[in-house]
Amino acid sequence: MSSHHQDKATFLERLIFNNRPVVILLCLLASIFLFFQATQVRPSTSFEKMIPLSHPYIKKMIEFRNDLANLGNTVRISVEAKEGTIFTQEYMETLRQIHDEAFYIPGVDRSGMKSLWSPSVRWTEVTEEGFDGGEVIPQTYDGSAESLNELRNNVLKSGQIGRLVANNFRSSIIDVPLQESYSDPNDQSRQIKLDYQKFSHELEEKIRDKYEAQNPNVEIHIVGFAKKVGDLIDGLVMVVAFFAIAFLITLVLLYWFTWCIRSTIAVLITTLIAVGWQLGLMHLVGFGLDPYSMLVPFLIFAIGISHGVQKINGIAQQSSDADDALTAARRTFRQLFLPGMIAILADAVGFITLLIIDIGVIRELAIGASIGVAVIVFTNLILLPVAISYIGISKKAVARSKKDAVSDHPFWRLLSNFAHPAVAPVSVVLALLVAVGGFWYQKEHLQVGDLDQGAPELRPDSRYNQDNDFVIRNYSTSSDVLVVMVKTAPEGCSHYDTLSAMDELMWKMENTEGVQSAVSMVSVARQGIKGMNEGSLKWETLSRNQDVLNNSISRAEGLYNSDCSVAPVMVFLNDHKAQTLKRVVAAVEAFAEENNREGLEFLLAAGNAGIEAATNEVIAKSELIILILVYLCVAGMCLITFRSLAATVCIVLPLILTSILGNALMAFLGIGVKVATLPVIALGVGIGVDYGIYIYSRLESFLRAGLPLQEAYYETLKSTGKAVLFTGLCLAIGVATWMFSAIKFQADMGLMLTFMFIVNMFGALWLLPALARFLIKPEKLAGKVGGSLLAH
Incomplete structure (x- = not known):
């Protein structure tokens, strides 16, 4: 200098x-x-912060939110009888108490709660005198053997098996819809935002812990967005x-x-x-x-x-x-x-x-x-x-x-050979081969979205994922629901043409790989028409008589809105893996393209799977744009700083190699590109460029002093190489501790950042001098002082 x-x-x-x-x-x-x-900083999150609000799917979901009861932010509490079935006085009393306890938890949308104890859960049957029906748990229920036998018969006639009642009759579900904000009990004019961590703790303390201790024959399983986020926040306290x-x-x-x-x-x-x-x-x-x-x-x-x-x-x-x-x-x-x-x-x-x-x-x-x-x-x-x-x-x-x-430092002398005329070409060719191989592998195997069942943010053996697995195994309606909104003119959802198109969509969905079942007002209409014809299976179809259709859907409460202009088709999926969502969404979009017309539209999407599909689309579109913007901005700053295109290439190319290898590693480990992992790409580039800037700024000063490239690089390593090497290892060791986190997405981020810190550091030490051998002309820099902003 x-x-x-x-x-x-x-x-x-x-x-x-x-x-x-x-x-x-x-x-x-x-x-x-x-x-x-x-x-004063406190844990804080919300349902809307976790979703892409400007995506067309989410806009439609919000537009019809009031018409789609229980299809947004909902928690499902499954109460399991460890021995016997649900048809015991002890079990039903515990279920009633849990229903009432959940009813009074702040943030619950009480009007939408559903369980066997809800008056809105009803049964119907066809008798000699016509239709008969009533509440699944009648007003006369007293826990006696006769009442329990009547309850069993009512459940069998309710259509709730596989939905609110497990297929093996050993558990039942309480659906608990939530409000993002609710009125303060002490001041009705003030709105309180739902605290997910507090709500999760109340579920644990007031429901799981209390009733499992109170009744040893009961085990409680809780799934839903709010519970998952609450568990995430609890796990991240380990941060x-x-x-x-x-x-x-x-x-x-x-x-x-x-x-x-x-x-x-x-x-x-x-x-x-x-x-x-x-x-x-x-x-x-x-x-x-x-x-x-x-x-x-x-x-x-x-x-x-x-x-x-x-x-x-x-x-x-x-x-x-x-x-x-x-x-x-x-x-x-x-x-x-x-x-x-x-x-x-x-x-x-x-x-x-x-x-x-x-x-x-x-x-x-x-x-x-x-x-x-x-x-x-x-x-x-x-x-x-x-x-x-x-x-x-x-x-x-x-x-x-x-x-x-x-x-003299033998280690730095050895590393300075990366700038040797014989070694540099080998390094560049090797880097090119690794980049091509990594790019091919990520192109073939990297996916956008989740690649596992349940909540991939949590460990597979976490309580939440065990609960989710229980629900999937015991119910026909999984916790992964894609909702297609069928929009018509007012009173149009009951027309034969509409119901016929919905029936066709349900048939197509049920024959799509990854779909468990599909439910809509058509399901109720077909059952109703069969019932009006003495229960004959050959009449389990849609009638062209409008009066018959109107009568048949009158019992489809909750499956269409107040003016019959919006009716959801609920598609229950095996999981929300990236390929499953992609396949199902493509099938719905193809159907909509063929069948949408004036007065009838099939709109995507609500339900947690619909939100996941929208999120995956946003991530897929943003990933490449983010990478391009990051590299353009980083390259622009390097260009302004060093006033040299060659210097910019020397600094940026090792970062690009790291990004390619990082994506290939994600594909190899089965980690999808999603909300939790996408930031790592930008973070790795932003932090990794530090190494290149510090190394090149010192290398340039020694080249200006007239040293040949390899000697200049040796002096650079002596002065700043130790700091770069130490920084890379120190940062990597620091974030490597994340890999032991109970939160899987934090462990994934820790693994990826550890990899990117080390590879970025190694890339700067190894590839930068090799590229400089081909791109930098020491004789043009020798003796110059003002070639870059760093010289001032």
Whole structure:
């Protein structure tokens, strides 16, 4: 580096280091305020934040929400009799108590609750005198043997077997629809937002724990979006434990790297300040912590450590020939502020691109992470050098840095061969082969969406997934429901043409792979017409007589809206795997294209499977756009910074290779591209570019000094290679702890980020110098000072 580069102080440097007490005071005041705000952050999520609100499917679902009872955010409580059947006085009394308990839990849409104890659950039969019917549990029920026998007969005639009652009569379900917000019991004018964690805890305490203890013959299974999210939030409380583990690992590794307890503590404290500021600012902008944004403080800690290590490494090197700690800190600030700033901007770009995904939790993650990297500019790029200018670096660390500067390093000498004329072509060809192979594998095997039954965010052996498996095995109507909305003119849903088309759709769905069954008002109409004809099976069809049709659907309560203009067709699926949803949605869309006409439309989609299908479409469309935007923005910043297309290619190509290999690894491990894993792609690129920027900025300075490429790379490795290697390993070890999480999507993210941190680090050390051998002309850089912004 030239003396000009070392001695000319910028305005920003003078502003900061000439006013160090003011900088520390301002940071202290900001920390007091923002740490207080951070203590106010609470777990927070909602049903609508988890879904793509602008997708056509979701728009239709919201438009007809009031016409689709119990098809949105619903919890299902299955009460199982461990011995015997449900037709015992003890079981029915427990079921009644659970129904009443759930009825009074805040957030429950009480008008839509259904169980055997609901008056709206009725039975019908054909008698000599015509139709007869009534409540499944009659007003005269008293728990006697006669009443229980009557109840059994009523259940058999109700059509609820496989729906509210298990196929083996050993359990029954309570359907509990939820409201996103509800009136405050103490102030009806105030709306309270549903707290999923609190609601989940109430289900556990007031229902599962209470009634399983009260009746040892009963086992309770609970499934539904709210329960899943509650379990996720509970599991993610372990993030605090993982954060503590990562902190301790980083403390040990940092001390091993620096040999200076003062600088180690300084890096850790300034990075923790960044995390505190980020959480405080999130609260100020109105965000809480949801299952996805809970991971952001981890990432901010990792990025802060990455930049802190570079600063400490630089200060240790400068201290060897500086008069005091202040001079060393100022020189390091001058040398590394701009590369660090560019790297942080690249991090922010990776996060900001996630904003194009119209899913609330991802957008909040993007904003929260962008805020976090912005505060790192103040904590790790400004406050850390100022703090070190006061406390200095230990003599042991300075002596070690001096020794490293003059010693020959066999390991770095070996790695410098990556820039050798004979090795570089081999590296480039090998990288090309790996990229082609990885791209082919991901193209063939990578899928968008879930690849497992149940809740893939949770472990297969989690209580929730065990409960979900129980429901799938014992009921004909699974928890995965795709709802097709049939829209007609008012009073049009009962016309023969409409019902005939719905019947045809149901037949097509039931003959589509992955579908369990399909239910609509047609199901009731066919049964009604059969009943009006003495129960003869040959009359189980749709009549062309409108009066007969009107009479037959009068008992299809809940299967059409008040003016008979919307009728749902409920398609119950075996699972919500990506291929199942793709196949079923394609079948419905093909049917709709053939049958939609004026006055009759088949619209997708409601139900949890419909929401999942919409989410998968948004993710599929966004994935490539995000990657392109990330790389365009990162490349643009590198181009502006280094004013060199060759330098930009050297930095960006290793990142592209990592992205390809990351997707191939996801395909190999059976991890789909979904809400939980898509952010990893942008995060990996944004954080990974730090390595390339720091390495190239040092490499360029040595090339300008006139060194040949391989020697310049050796000097680069001696000065910053150790920091890059340490950072990659430190970050990887920190997020690797996630792999032990009870939350599967966190474990998946931990695995993917560990892989991307290591491969990005290795790519920068291995592929960047090989590419530089072909793209960079050292003779054009030699002796130049002003070729890039980093030289100023």
